[in-house]
Amino acid sequence: MMQRRAGIVLTEKKSHLVENRLGPVMRRFGFKDTASLLAELRHGHEALVQAVIEAMTTNDSAFFRDRKTFDEFRDIVLPSLLVARASTKRLSIWCAACAAGQEAYSLAMLLDDRKLLAEGWTIDLYATDINGQMIARGEEGLYSQFEVQRGLPIRRLLTCFTQEGNSWRITPHLRRMVTFRKFNLLDSFGWLPDLDVVFCRNVLMYFDQKTRLSVIDRIADILAPDGALLVGPAESVAGVGVGFTPVENAPGLFYKARPVQLLRRAG
């Protein structure tokens, strides 16, 4: 079911993880054991299916997680795009597995640093995840003290969040930059516009080979010819499907076509 509905492969090695994560679902739906839960799943109980999918997805994230990836976006990808899109002044970016929104808001902060909105740019920043609870958290934009301390310099915390008790809320200005939507990567990408940048980090690794190929091919379909794909630093899409080209000394950064000219921001 997990493979068919979410593309996630659960091997025997993960049985302990599965049991741990199903515990809260069993309590919530009143099942006494996993066998009765699995039996009900086979009957297609949709709310239960969604709860199991959400329980089985990994949602750990952090602001500016794997900092080098954000440096690559800021220093390599963005400068080239700002030149290439100077006539339209429009950028479309998609965080394909955004968890609770930290990745998307980290990008919003970097884009805001460049004052692009004030300069008349239109930024379409989409953030999707298969987990509806995570999307709701991203829309809420409220993070715990623990969450904001992993990845955010204190000065950025003060300028980009307001304190609410022991929690911190993203400022309305940054909140408005991100459009959240619950979305399964197995479904059609048809609702998305042509994209300049796709972040699809630490998710392809959970898919079987067929699903991984399908997702990568469909990302290629909606990426602009000079568009960039960023995956996790330990992931690679080189030589897969349509063939993305890696960028030297930039782990996790791939271009759909080898860019004619890459501009690296000075300093």
Added chain:
Amino acid sequence: MKTCLVVDDSRVIRKITCRILKELAFHTVEADNGEEALVLCRRNMPDVILLDWNLPHMSGVEFVRSVRAEKNGSVPVVLFCTTENDVSHISEALGAGADEYIMKPFDKSIIEAKFSEVGLM
């Protein structure tokens, strides 16, 4: 190996913090108040100072101002590590010369993240 001075009047917090710092390959020195910490700094300025806000004799903010006024007082990276978690305290600490701010409770992942922010890892 870089040296981190841990200034906190709680022996338990100092012990937990020093254990984490040793795992991160830092040499640790401890002080339970600001005056003692200032003496240690004058004797041998550390690379990093992890500092509580509420200390006997001298507050954490007074200590930072005193350290920064020393001849080589710009050397150490100063991170507050405190339960004083509101914006006004954070702003005051940064204004006094602190580089980063850790809000208690903390764990190893937060210390690692904050040390990365200030280029210590």
